[in-house]
Amino acid sequence: MTTNVEIQHLSDLMLDRHRLGELAGDELAHVATHLRACEQCGKRLQALIDDDRVFQGRFSLPELSKEALEKAKQRPAQRWGVLRTLSTMTAISPARLSLVAAAAVCVIGLTTLPRILFHSRTVEPTAPTIRYKGGFSVRVYVRRKGVSKPWVLNKDEVLKPHDQLRFVFDTTQSGYIYLLGADSLGSVMVYDPVRGQQPGLVKRGVRQVIKGAIELDDKAAREAFYVALCNKADLAEDLLKKLRSSEAKVQPEEALTHVGCEVTYIALRKDL
Amino acid sequence: MGLTLERHDVEELYRKYGSLVLRRALQILKNEDEARDVMQEVFIKVIGHYDSFRHDASPSTWLYRITTNLCLNKIRDRKPTAEASELNIGSAPNADPGAALEVARLLSRLPKELSDVAVYHYLDGMSPDEIAKVMGLSRRAISHRLARFREEAARLSQ
Numbered sequence: 169m170t171t172n173v174e175i176q177h178l179s180d181l182m183l184d185r186h187r188l189g190e191l192a193g194d195e196l197a198h199v200a201t202h203l204r205a206c207e208q209c210g211k212r213l214q215a216l217i218d219d220d221r222v223f224q225g226r227f228s229l230p231e232l233s234k235e236a237l238e239k240a241k242q243r244p245a246q247r248w249g250v251l252r253t254l255s256t257m258t259a260i261s262p263a264r265l266s267l268v269a270a271a272a273v274c275v276i277g278l279t280t281l282p283r284i285l286f287h288s289r290t291v292e293p294t295a296p297t298i299r300y301k302g303g304f305s306v307r308v309y310v311r312r313k314g315v316s317k318p319w320v321l322n323k324d325e326v327l328k329p330h331d332q333l334r335f336v337f338d339t340t341q342s343g344y345i346y347l348l349g350a351d352s353l354g355s356v357m358v359y360d361p362v363r364g365q366q367p368g369l370v371k372r373g374v375r376q377v378i379k380g381a382i383e384l385d386d387k388a389a390r391e392a393f394y395v396a397l398c399n400k401a402d403l404a405e406d407l408l409k410k411l412r413s414s415e416a417k418v419q420p421e422e423a424l425t426h427v428g429c430e431v432t433y434i435a436l437r438k439d440l
Numbered sequence: 441m442g443l444t445l446e447r448h449d450v451e452e453l454y455r456k457y458g459s460l461v462l463r464r465a466l467q468i469l470k471n472e473d474e475a476r477d478v479m480q481e482v483f484i485k486v487i488g489h490y491d492s493f494r495h496d497a498s499p500s501t502w503l504y505r506i507t508t509n510l511c512l513n514k515i516r517d518r519k520p521t522a523e524a525s526e527l528n529i530g531s532a533p534n535a536d537p538g539a540a541l542e543v544a545r546l547l548s549r550l551p552k553e554l555s556d557v558a559v560y561h562y563l564d565g566m567s568p569d570e571i572a573k574v575m576g577l578s579r580r581a582i583s584h585r586l587a588r589f590r591e592e593a594a595r596l597s598q
Binding site for chain 2: 180181182184185188190216219222223
């Protein structure tokens with residue numbers, strides 16, 4: 169048995185890690201250098217990217233979760249390879265281990281999968297906007313007339329009355345998150361996660377969702393949403409006051425600022 | 441489970457890594473139904489081990505390893521009539537088609553610790569260093585297992 173080692177091309181795994189942004193330092197340098205010189209690996213990388221696009225168009229999560237639930241219920245426990253190994257290691261019969269495994273599957277199924285199946289069932293964003301500034305990112309999910317669809321929100325994206333927006337945060341530092349909105353007609357609002365149901369203190373590296381959606385009214389206007397990551401709680405009133413008095417509500421480029429807060433925004437347009 | 445996943449978290453994981461998992465499963469199993477079964481199992485594992493998954497420096501590597509293991513389990517569960525030629529070979533640039541066919545033929549008859557190393561090396565064309573990183577073993581251990589695999593392959597081929 170021989171193997172071709174004269175030209176060590178990049179493996180699919182390495183190309184996937186590159187595609188998914190998991191490489192850094194020496195690994196990234198090595199892959200980047202190789203890709204510049206190797207047409208074959210470049211083509212393979214493009215094939216993986218195309219493959220991913222095809223996948224995005226073919227499958228949906230409900231299909232995954234329903235099937236997974238069914239599989240978890242129906243799969244004969246003795247087919248699980250881990251049972252064979254455990255049986256060998258513990259000298260307990262596979263049948264008895266199957267019962268334990270079945271119980272575990274039921275517990276996992278009952279506690280986890282219903283959440284996946286039923287929680288926020290109608291919100292199915294597939295291409296949310298990501299706005300980065302400093303150490304945190306914000307994703308905006310859009311739902312229109314009860315239907316969510318693939319939608320990339322860009323600056324000055326046109327929204328419709330009654331569109332519902334949901335916001336999700338990732339941070340690399342802990343702090344308190346506030347969500348503020350303003351439109352060119354002069355109305356302003358603040359969602360204070362501390363006083364609302366959502367914990368206001370966000371932990372570094374933990375994804376946070378502001379529960380509930382912001383529903384747009386039916387007046388044509390420019391809309392701007394600000395997300396502030398602050399080092400203090402109870403800043404909602406201060407931020408709201410500042411937003412009311414600033415030009416930011418009509419000129420979002422005049423970003424809202426506040427001591428101890430890092431603020432980012434997304435500006436959108438709402439047409440009738 | 442230390443952390444509860446929201447539905448959109450699972451969806452995002454699925455969208456981000458689904459194609460990788462499905463392709464990997466198809467590469468080894470060459471059967472879409474089985475590959476999708478494996479994909480379901482992989483994501484159930486992700487849900488169950490989300491804490492360790494999200495702290496892994498390379499989630500892709502974690503998924504690749506889990507998917508490979510589940511596929512090899514599935515191959516062992518297959519009836520012995522499964523043909524080696526049913527396996528998808530040669531898609532990886534480094535793969536040696538002749539060796540890959542031989543590996544495919546032997547997979548169900550080899551100990552698991554040898555078959556996964558053989559898949560990474562002969563089907564995926566990974567170097568021993570890369571396999572060592574994927575499996576969390578030393579390069580020496582990988583080389584040792586590859587040598588054992590060659591011995592076993594020679595013995596089984598006689």
